[in-house]
Amino acid sequence: GAGVSQSPRYKVAKRGQDVALRCDPISGHVSLFWYQQALGQGPEFLTYFQNEAQLDKSGLPSDRFFAERPEGSVSTLKIQRTQQEDSAVYLCASSFPGTLNTGELFFGEGSRLTVL
Amino acid sequence: SQQGEEDPQALSIQEGENATMNCSYKTSINNLQWYRQNSGRGLVHLILIRSNEREKHSGRLRVTLDTSKKSSSLLITASRAADTASYFCATEGTNFGNEKLTFGTGTRLTIIP
Numbered sequence: 001g002a003g004v005s006q007s008p009r010y011k012v013a014k015r016g017q018d019v020a021l022r023c024d025p026i027s028g029h030v031s032l033f034w035y036q037q038a039l040g041q042g043p044e045f046l047t048y049f050q051n052e053a054q055l056d057k058s059g060l061p062s063d064r065f066f067a068e069r070p071e072g073s074v075s076t077l078k079i080q081r082t083q084q085e086d087s088a089v090y091l092c093a094s095s096f097p098g099t100l101n102t103g104e105l106f107f108g109e110g111s112r113l114t115v116l
Numbered sequence: 117s118q119q120g121e122e123d124p125q126a127l128s129i130q131e132g133e134n135a136t137m138n139c140s141y142k143t144s145i146n147n148l149q150w151y152r153q154n155s156g157r158g159l160v161h162l163i164l165i166r167s168n169e170r171e172k173h174s175g176r177l178r179v180t181l182d183t184s185k186k187s188s189s190l191l192i193t194a195s196r197a198a199d200t201a202s203y204f205c206a207t208e209g210t211n212f213g214n215e216k217l218t219f220g221t222g223t224r225l226t227i228i229p
Binding site: 035042043045048056093095097103104105106108109110 | 216220221
């Protein structure tokens with residue numbers, strides 16, 4: 001597709017449920033990022049892939065959060081045993097890295113997760 | 117954690133006026149970028165300024181960067197109602213091979229028609 005696609009756009013989960021959020025990056029984009037955005041705040045980095053390799057997962061808040069990109073294209077962010085504090089918008093972004101200083105990210109519309 | 121702090125947190129101006137928002141950051145950077153986010157939408161890239169640049173223009177946007185003060189400003193001239201959005205600065209650090217961006221807290225801009 002023309003842009004980064006995320007699904008579902010909205011997800012309501014009961015506390016303790018597992019959720020999976022999908023990101024379809026722009027075709028050919030090597031780098032993929034997941035961010036978490038709480039209401040009224042800026043996006044907070046979660047994790048970063050280059051192709052299928054997860055190069056940085058320092059932002060994942062707990063071991064309940066897991067991300068994968070097995071074939072270097074589509075990525076899934078999984079949250080196990082959801083808690084109310086996991087309620088946020090989860091943003092996916094992709095880029096095609098070239099030389100340094102060309103790091104524009106292309107964002108999807110986000111997946112809004114509400115944990116009851 | 118957020119790298120940048122933006123100032124002001126919220127700004128309301130009349131259509132046609134200029135809007136200025138500021139960003140401060142904490143660590144060395146390769147580049148600094150500004151993004152816009154309309155309510156309920158994803159972020160859209162506006163402009164990128166490299167660490168060795170001091171000023172950059174794109175249409176009605178003007179960005180400055182002062183690495184000695186670790187600060188940047190975004191000026192939007194001749195504002196329009198469609199400029200109403202939240203604006204975020206984002207920095208790319210100097211760790212080779214890690215392109216992650218660290219975002220600021222954002223400025224919520226409202227243009228009054």
